[in-house]
Amino acid sequence: MILDGKAPTGPIEKSWDKHRFDMKLVNPSNKRKFKILVVGTGLAGGAGAAxxxxxGYNVEAFCYQDSARRAHSIAAQGGINAAKNYPNDGDSIYRLFYDTIKGGDFRAREADVWRLAQVSNNIIDQCVAQGVPFARDYAGYLDNRSFGGAQVSRTFYARGQTGQQLLLGAYSALSRQVKAGTVKLHQRTEMVDLVVVDxxxxxxxxxxxxxxxxxxxxGDAVILxxxxxxxxxxxxxxxxGCSVTAAWKAAQKGAYFANPCYTQIHPTCIPQHGDKQSKLTLMSESLRNDGRCWVPKKAADCENLAGDITEDDRDYYLERKYPSFGNLAPRDIASRAAKEQCDDERGVGPGKRGVYLDFADSINRLGEETIRGRYGNLFEMYEKITDENAYQQPMRIYPAPHYSMGGLWVxxxxxxxxxxxxxxxxxxxxxxxxxxxxxxxxxxxxxxxxFVIPYTIAGYLAGIxxxxxxxxxxxxxxxxEEVEGQTNKLLNINGKKTVSELHRELGKVMWEDVGMARSDxxxxxxxxxxxxxxxxxWNxxxxxxxxxxxxxxxxxxGRLADFLEFAEVFAKDALHRExxxxxxxxxxxxxDDGEAMRDDENFAYAAAWEFKGAGNEPELHKEPLKFENVKLAVRSYK
Amino acid sequence: MNLTLHVWRQKGPEAKGELETYQAKNVSEDQSFLEMLDDVNEDLIKAGKDPIAFDHDCREGICGMCSQVINGKPHGGQERTTVCQLHMRSFNDGDEIFIEPWRAKAFPIHKDLIVDRNALEVIMQAGGFTSCHTGGVADGNALLIPKPVADYAMDAAECIGCGACVASCPNSSAMLFTSAKVAQLAVLPQGKGEAKARVKNMTETMLSEGFGNCTNHYECQEACPKGINVKFIATLNREYIKSFC
Incomplete structure (x- = not known):
């Protein structure tokens, strides 16, 4: 089936404004008659529910944590983009739109990205009004820094805890609505099925x-x-606790899962220390504003202390390969470059799966205090985990799974x-x-x-x-009954392996075979x-x-059971996308030089998979992607 | 290294709990404290026993979910460290470790090391916000906030709402938690308008939820994994008095 994304037509600059006007509204006195269920209270769910x-809608919100404030958005470190152009360095809505489309390697829907860029400025204003303490200069103006894939400084931040502060802003708005009685909050409550009627x-x-x-x-509508x-x-x-479960329950009930193979492996994470590890920790991309990635030029130097390797014997591989973006190359490219150096036997640290992120030059130029002011909490976190002082020796980092671009088709x-x-x-x-x-x-x-769901949900509710x-x-x-049946089944297997042992086995297969480099x-x-x-x-x-x-x-x-069904569709998506x-x-x-090669003629579409039950072939539906405002080009950061 | 753990086990809120003893074997010094407990739980499951229930989620020190009193100290007593960021290199082979839940009247126990912290939610709902509507707000630079003010607000805003301040306080006071939000919003121009109502409502809710008052022990600052300073309690007290003026 060919899917229709229902993107508005006409000039893209007017698309969201026109669409907002074209959509139906729900009368203020009718809003309270509609009950809306919101699952998840992170930035999207918390902001949406509030x-x-x-x-005036009658909202019920659900989260598995003991507080809405603990959703994993809280862990985002570096910042949030907006096209404010406060630094006067050439930013605009169009540039943010273009950078995002290009950064996504021309595989997103233009109109959605335009809308995102357009409302980005409202977000900053909203958060400021909530009391989010963004970084400011001495005069009191909002400060910006740079992030990967952009040549302007458009990132707003609150030290290394931007996600925390933005989530606490949304959570405060949500708390206000709970008090007002418009939102009922269900904490420590996990969605285990979607109910679909006709x-x-x-x-x-x-x-x-x-x-x-x-x-x-x-509910009259369900928001995941x-x-x-x-x-x-x-x-x-x-x-x-993050899982595919809520989305997968929807997929089991017929919702299409789009582009599961698009996963982000973040380049700057603390390398794995051993087999008993339970999770990996990110070091914010903002560190690449002042840190330089390098590995020894010679494999023989890998065992030596970083300080003993001379400047001439170091390979600043990102600066070498991508001179115009340097250490701020986008994440996918920086991750692959790190893997490439390690595959070339020039990695550092245990198992030689690591590269250096070195702040020595910045510390010499700006002083340790300035660096501490910018990233102090990250250096502290690094030291707690590795027992190493990154002011005195370079950090060791390695890519790790971080974010999923794929998700339910909408x-x-x-x-x-x-x-x-x-x-x-x-x-x-x-x-x-x-x-x-x-x-x-x-x-x-x-x-x-x-700024999106408050408008678009009205368009739906007005018709029911x-x-x-x-x-x-x-x-x-x-x-x-179905859920209780599955619960009883799980409790009565009484096998020999623990859930985490089996999860590790799945993870190993996914990382080795469906990770940073995939082959037939x-x-x-x-x-x-x-x-x-x-x-x-199951046995x-x-x-x-x-x-x-x-x-x-x-x-x-329960979560692993869903991952085990989802993983197969994930791998099949990756196999089909040639x-x-x-x-x-x-x-x-x-x-020839190891860069990604797109095939726009055959794959310029979103792949939306219809799940047909475990073990059965999922059915592929395609949404063709049209590019009318940007020119499809080879993505170059050289 | 090998360790002996004494862990608080309690079936449910009404059940009688007790310390049970377990051995943690072949612990690597690079493991986090929770990873060590994961291993103990794997052994318990294999032995057909009920694993130890404990709260945790992000495991990078920011979500505020993890909550254990280790050897009498919330989060283990290391400076600016949550349980999940506590690493086994701070322990020695043969150590005995006592692990208990947060203990406070306002935090009833759900099971083992998991407590109910909903009382903190109620305090936030009483006024931990600015009453701005989505959309229709001023430009972010319309009101200037000089860096020292923004920094002061941020110092307070770093609170992760874990409740260690309550667990460490002889009065089980939630003053540090409450004051952090009061101080953050009182100092910002966006929050000043409602400052009086906020400090009154949040403080009175704190007391009615079963938390005690502050008698200047400063144990909270010592236990806080984010280093929230007790100076914010002084700010709360000033704001509270001002609210009657």
Whole structure:
């Protein structure tokens, strides 16, 4: 099937304004009659729930953490982009739009990206009004810094905790609505099923993580803002509880999953220290403003101390390969370059899977205090984990799974192919194409939550009657029974392997075969291995405890069960996409100097997969991508 | 290294809890404290026993989910460190480690090391915001905020809401938590308009939720993994008095 993204036609500069005017509205006194369920309380979900509550809708919000403030948006470090052009360095909405399309390797829908760039400026104003303490200069003006893939300084930041501050802003707006009674918050509650009635999303089934009770909630619309899926790699920079579960439950009910193979491997993470590690930690991309990446030129030098390697014997590989962007090359490119050096046996640290990120030059130029002022908390975090002082010796970094550009397919209104099911933020596939630029995730989450969904959901709700299906409908009962059935099944396998052992096995396959470099052979191996692990999971996992209690093993088992179905579709998407673009690198498709080679003639489309059950072939639907405002070009940062 | 752990186990809020003893074997010094507990749990599962329930999520010191009193100190007592950022290199072979949940009247225990911190939510809902509507706000540079003011607000805003301040306080006071938000918003032009109502509502809610008052022990500052300074409590007190003027 050919999918229609329903992007507005006409001049792109007017597209969002025109669309907002064309959409139907819901009368203020009718808004409270509509119940909207929002799953996830990160930047997209928190901002969306708060804004919709404020408009007068009857909102219920759900999160698995004990507080809405703990969603993983909190961990974003570096910043948020906006086209304010405060530094007078040539930025504009068009330039932010262009950089984002190009950064995504020309695999995103133009109109969505334009809208993102357009509302980016409103986001900064909104956050300032909430009391977000962005960095300022001595006169009191907002400060900016640079991020990868852009030659202007458009990134706003709050020390190394920008995500935290933006999320606390959204959380404060949400708390205000909870107090006002427009939003009801369900904490420690995990979505475990989507309820679809006659093809329309009408509710969710959740598990109360304290009591274990399974219950359903009805809604006139369901919004998923449940983040990304890179924990499919087991080790990633995501929080331990991040999973594909909410999105995958929607996929099991017919929602299409778009471009799962577009995953971001972030170049600057602390290298893995051993087999017992549970997660990886990111070091903000902002560090590349002042840090220089290098490895020894000679493999023989790798064991030597960094300080003993002379300047002539160092290979500043990003500056060498990409002179115009240098250390601020985009993430996919910087990650592959790091891997390339390590594959060439010139990596450093344990297992030689690491490269240096060196601040010595900046410290000499600006002084240690300035560097401490900019990145003090990151250096501190680095020292806690590695026991090394990065003011005195270079950091060691290595790429790690960080973000998913792919996600549930949505149209321009952020609605999936299931009417009434909306998807926001990282959970959808819409704006980042095949690679996300730094400081754009926060921008998208808040754009979707504050400035997109409040408009587009009205266009849907205005066409339906509120409260026609409630939780006494038979579908809700069926959903609860299905979930209880799966829970009992998991608890009664009583096998020999723990959930985390099996998750590690899956992660190993995904990282080695579907990671930074993918080939026909590696992907076929993954497609063979994943069902084997899934089979073993359902026959040999050991999930302790009971259904009706706080049971973290059961939570993890449910999440892994979904990863094990999703991973296969992920690998199949990667196998079908016979080109290299952004975060998807197929070794068969590269230029002579190792750069990604796109195939616009055959693959300029979003691949939206319809799940047909575990073990069955998913069906591919395509949304052709049209580029009318940017010229498709080879993405060069040289 | 090998360690002996004494861990608080409690089935549910009404159940009687007790310390149980476990051995943590072959612990690597590069592991985090929670990774060490993960391994202990793997052993428990293999032995057919109920693993230790504990809160955790981001494991990089920012979400505020992890919450354990280790050897009598919230988050283990290292400067500016959450439990998840505590690494095993700070322990020695043969150490005995006591692990307990946050203990405060306002934080009832759900299970083992997991407590209910909803009382902190209620304090935030009482006024931890500016009443701005989405859209229709002024340009971000319309009101200038000089760097020292922005920095002061940020110092307060770094609070991760973990509750270590409460757990460390002999009065189980949530003053450091409450004051951080009050001070952040009181100093910014965007928050000044509602400052009086905010400080009153948040402080009174703090007391009605079962937290004690501050009697200047400063244990909270010592325990805070983000280094939130007790000077914000002084700001709260000043703001509170001002609210009656």
């Amino acid at each position: 804004s919709l509550g404020e408009l 093809g329309v999303a009408k509710g969710i089934t959740v598990r109360n993580l304290i009591t274990g009770k399974i219950e359903s909630h009805w 803002a449940t983040g990304g899926y890179v924990n499919v790699f087991y080790l990633s920079t995501n929080a331990m 149209d321009y209104n952020c609605m999936s192919n299931i009417p009434g099911l909306f998807v926001l933020g990282e959970a959808n596939f819409s704006v980042h194409g095949a690679n996300r630029l730094g400081a754009s995730a926060l921008m998208q989450g808040l754009a979707d939550g504050y 009657t509120p409260g026609t299906v409630k939780d006494d409908h038979a579908e809700f009962k069926r959903s609860v 052979a590696s992907l076929n191996n993954a497609i063979k291995r994943i069902p084997e692990i899934r089979e073993e999971f 040999n996992v050991n999930v302790t405890g009971e259904a009706g209690e706080l049971n973290q093993q059961l939570e993890n088992a 080109e290299s673009c952004g975060g998807h690198f197929r070794t068969e498709h590269q230029t």
